[in-house]
Amino acid sequence: xxxxxxxTLMLPGPTPIPERARQAGAEKIIGHRELECEELVEEVVExxxxxxxxxxxxxxxxxxxxxxLEASIANTLSAxxxxxxxxxxxxxERYATIAERYGVDVERMNFTWGEAVDVDRVKKRLEEDExxxxxxxxxxxxxxxxxxxxxxxxxxxxxxxxxxxxxxDAVSSLGGVELKVDEWGVDVAVTSSQKALMTPPGxxxxxxxxxxxxxxxxxxxxxxxxxxxxxxxxYDRDTQTPSTPAISTLYVLRKVxxxxxxxxxxxxxRRHEIVTKAxxxxxxxxxxxxxVDDEIASTTVTAVRVPEGIEFNTLCQKLKEKYNxxxxxxxxxxxxxVFRIGHLxxxxxxxxxxxxxxxxxxxxxxxxxxxxxxxxxxxxxxxYEEESR
Amino acid sequence: xxxxxxxTLMLPGPTPIPERARQAGAEKIIGHRELECEELVEEVVExxxxxxxxxxxxxxxxxxxxxxLEASIANTLSAxxxxxxxxxxxxxERYATIAERYGVDVERMNFTWGEAVDVDRVKKRLEEDExxxxxxxxxxxxxxxxxxxxxxxxxxxxxxxxxxxxxxDAVSSLGGVELKVDEWGVDVAVTSSQKALMTPPGxxxxxxxxxxxxxxxxxxxxxxxxxxxxxxxxYDRDTQTPSTPAISTLYVLRKVxxxxxxxxxxxxxRRHEIVTKAxxxxxxxxxxxxxVDDEIASTTVTAVRVPEGIEFNTLCQKLKEKYNxxxxxxxxxxxxxVFRIGHLxxxxxxxxxxxxxxxxxxxxxxxxxxxxxxxxxxxxxxxYEEESR
Numbered sequence: 001x002x003x004x005x006x007x008t009l010m011l012p013g014p015t016p017i018p019e020r021a022r023q024a025g026a027e028k029i030i031g032h033r034e035l036e037c038e039e040l041v042e043e044v045v046e047x048x049x050x051x052x053x054x055x056x057x058x059x060x061x062x063x064x065x066x067x068x069l070e071a072s073i074a075n076t077l078s079a080x081x082x083x084x085x086x087x088x089x090x091x092x093e094r095y096a097t098i099a100e101r102y103g104v105d106v107e108r109m110n111f112t113w114g115e116a117v118d119v120d121r122v123k124k125r126l127e128e129d130e131x132x133x134x135x136x137x138x139x140x141x142x143x144x145x146x147x148x149x150x151x152x153x154x155x156x157x158x159x160x161x162x163x164x165x166x167x168x169d170a171v172s173s174l175g176g177v178e179l180k181v182d183e184w185g186v187d188v189a190v191t192s193s194q195k196a197l198m199t200p201p202g203x204x205x206x207x208x209x210x211x212x213x214x215x216x217x218x219x220x221x222x223x224x225x226x227x228x229x230x231x232x233x234x235y236d237r238d239t240q241t242p243s244t245p246a247i248s249t250l251y252v253l254r255k256v257x258x259x260x261x262x263x264x265x266x267x268x269x270r271r272h273e274i275v276t277k278a279x280x281x282x283x284x285x286x287x288x289x290x291x292v293d294d295e296i297a298s299t300t301v302t303a304v305r306v307p308e309g310i311e312f313n314t315l316c317q318k319l320k321e322k323y324n325x326x327x328x329x330x331x332x333x334x335x336x337x338v339f340r341i342g343h344l345x346x347x348x349x350x351x352x353x354x355x356x357x358x359x360x361x362x363x364x365x366x367x368x369x370x371x372x373x374x375x376x377x378x379x380x381x382x383x384y385e386e387e388s389r
Numbered sequence: 390x391x392x393x394x395x396x397t398l399m400l401p402g403p404t405p406i407p408e409r410a411r412q413a414g415a416e417k418i419i420g421h422r423e424l425e426c427e428e429l430v431e432e433v434v435e436x437x438x439x440x441x442x443x444x445x446x447x448x449x450x451x452x453x454x455x456x457x458l459e460a461s462i463a464n465t466l467s468a469x470x471x472x473x474x475x476x477x478x479x480x481x482e483r484y485a486t487i488a489e490r491y492g493v494d495v496e497r498m499n500f501t502w503g504e505a506v507d508v509d510r511v512k513k514r515l516e517e518d519e520x521x522x523x524x525x526x527x528x529x530x531x532x533x534x535x536x537x538x539x540x541x542x543x544x545x546x547x548x549x550x551x552x553x554x555x556x557x558d559a560v561s562s563l564g565g566v567e568l569k570v571d572e573w574g575v576d577v578a579v580t581s582s583q584k585a586l587m588t589p590p591g592x593x594x595x596x597x598x599x600x601x602x603x604x605x606x607x608x609x610x611x612x613x614x615x616x617x618x619x620x621x622x623x624y625d626r627d628t629q630t631p632s633t634p635a636i637s638t639l640y641v642l643r644k645v646x647x648x649x650x651x652x653x654x655x656x657x658x659r660r661h662e663i664v665t666k667a668x669x670x671x672x673x674x675x676x677x678x679x680x681v682d683d684e685i686a687s688t689t690v691t692a693v694r695v696p697e698g699i700e701f702n703t704l705c706q707k708l709k710e711k712y713n714x715x716x717x718x719x720x721x722x723x724x725x726x727v728f729r730i731g732h733l734x735x736x737x738x739x740x741x742x743x744x745x746x747x748x749x750x751x752x753x754x755x756x757x758x759x760x761x762x763x764x765x766x767x768x769x770x771x772x773y774e775e776e777s778r
Contacts, residue, residue, distance in 0.1 A: 074611075225456040244454070245591075328422070
């Protein structure tokens with residue numbers, strides 16, 4: 001075939017942008033101190049509160065997700081403060097590292113990659129901390145490197161009971177996985193625009209509880225651009241951001257948030273669940289191993305074990321070159337051992353079928369024993385059942 | 390008239406985006422670890438080196454200009470280090486404040502707003518510093534709040550002589566005002582995408598000299614996202630950015646940089662000079678006062694004194710409502726006393742004429758004594774002479 005296949009972008013971010021929203025990225029620029037921009041910022045903030053399920057402040061920072069994680073540390077902690085970092089993969093590790101760079105006394109609680117946070121261990125550790133030294137818990141909601149969802153709800157309960165802050169990396173979860181920021185007691189949740197929010201990279205969105213703002217008064221880590229207070233004060237005064245925001249990206253985000261509101265959060269989550277089920281069933285039908293058990297499986301990214309005899313780089317490269325399908329690998333100890341399919345945001349059934357089809361063909365070509373169509377049929381069956389409900 | 394006038398955006402940033410470049414902001418998203426993105430990043434970096442006139446590293450940060458200024462401090466200084474901050478307006482003051490937030494011992498050298506840095510005072514101060522306590526000089530190339538250009542060249546010479554770092558806020562200058570980073574000995578120059586680079590806000594571009602990187606090895610200010618080392622190492626390894634960059638904004642920037650290369654830097658600067666001359670001559674022809682003397686006048690923004698009997702807010706509001714022309718005021722001690730016309734980047738002669746025309750009409754309506762067309766004619770004369778050269 002000489003015509004190139006349409007691109008199927010199945011990464012755990014950046015993710016494809018819905019067509020109409022994408023066009024908004026080419027709208028003309030407006031002044032960031034003008035009424036028109038204030039209305040844009042306000043609508044985005046209100047739309048985000050719906051997705052974060054919060055009545056508290058949601059702040060807009062122009063940076064990537066890593067910047068927002070850094071801001072969550074710089075705004076609530078000081079050098080020497082003790083935190084408990086729940087590490088279930090590369091991004092949990094990243095969060096801990098950022099805290100360390102700020103001189104925070106980080107105690108890592110490590111879990112096997114592919115497993116979720118064991119709430120009992122956290123409970124036990126907090127109970128042992130009689131002197132109340134632990135000031136905050138850092139946790140990753142959706143561990144992108146493994147495809148595990150950690151449940152913030154029980155950790156939020158523990159955090160409240162022990163008067164500890166709960167800071168959550170929700171970069172690859174928010175808008176794809178349920179996160180009830182207020183109800184579950186999440187003090188800071190950080191996400192970025194290019195994941196389930198289906199917007200180009202460049203914006204970081206952060207919910208901040210009163211407890212976090214209060215803690216911020218004592219946190220003396222140096223910051224200016226990251227300052228939550230600066231962002232909150234400016235927004236409260238005139239619904240502006242303190243520095244020039246990524247206006248074009250805000251245009252897109254506004255459109256996306258309208259679409260999320262129209263679809264309804266429950267439906268958005270349901271859609272992610274169906275897609276996840278289809279991928280998992282098809283992988284199993286093909287005899288491929290899933291890294292993560294069903295109960296803790298992410299609905300935004302799935303890690304699949306690379307089968308014996310197949311070389312990860314070849315698989316990935318052939319999918320790209322022959323079928324224009326983009327998947328990715330993992331990091332650290334999982335490097336080369338799993339491939340990851342991102343299925344968050346603007347992912348349709350067609351995307352899933354293209355991906356499975358291409359995967360079947362490349363695997364077969366590489367010598368993996370399978371009957372073409374086996375995975376496709378399993379996914380189709382899931383979609384069929386859902387339609388028949 | 391019921392049809393609204395076309396918008397004329399004459400702010401000192403964000404600035405209008407050239408049409409074809411603007412459309413690139415709606416291109417489809419690609420993976421940030423893919424070859425296609427590496428090529429995008431590399432082309433942008435090379436295009437930026439041309440504009441920065443440097444052979445050293447240019448780093449891409451996803452943030453606004455303020456973030457880049459903060460990064461310049463966090464990467465080269467430690468708490469307790471002494472710096473000399475040359476303050477000629479609100480942005481000089483801002484730079485000093487950011488350094489203070491990092492615990493840096495900031496000595497401000499203040500100049501009257503509307504005047505430029507007095508090189509002799511800087512020279513004298515450095516000579517007095519026999520113990521060599523001053524580690525860096527912070528300066529604003531183009532002081533946006535007043536429309537003054539400070540010349541980095543003699544300061545660069547002094548910095549070299551006294552072995553001091555020179556950190557330059559080039560946010561509203563780079564690409565509109567000549568800045569020879571290497572030749573003039575600028576160790577860090579910071580600009581952002583939404584000024585003379587005619588790109589949506591969201592990217593910060595930073596040149597870093599070897600001397601700055603060397604100083605960075607000892608600078609222990611906390612940082613992760615801001616780390617120059619992290620950005621440089623990643624770029625050197627695989628021409629990527631360490632965190633997901635603002636891909637859509639990079640698409641636009643790539644196109645703009647191609648246009649700048651095609652036009653040629655000399656022509657770009659010449660265009661800015663002509664436009665500035667036209668504005669200044671027309672304002673004088675109308676009997677309006679200019680804040681800044683010709684010799685130190687910015688070629689990207691001009692501050693004009695609000696004449697007696699005219700109220701700034703009314704002027705600004707009427708220009709917006711009746712003519713869709715956006716200008717702005719200033720800050721601090723100049724608030725309400727001057728209006729500022731931004732004329733950087735994608736500003737055409739038509740934009741200048743629309744602005745002057747609208748200004749004449751509103752001023753006349755508000756009771757200012759002028760003959761319509763006086764300012765227009767003066768601007769036209771400048772354009773005519775330039776065409777006839």
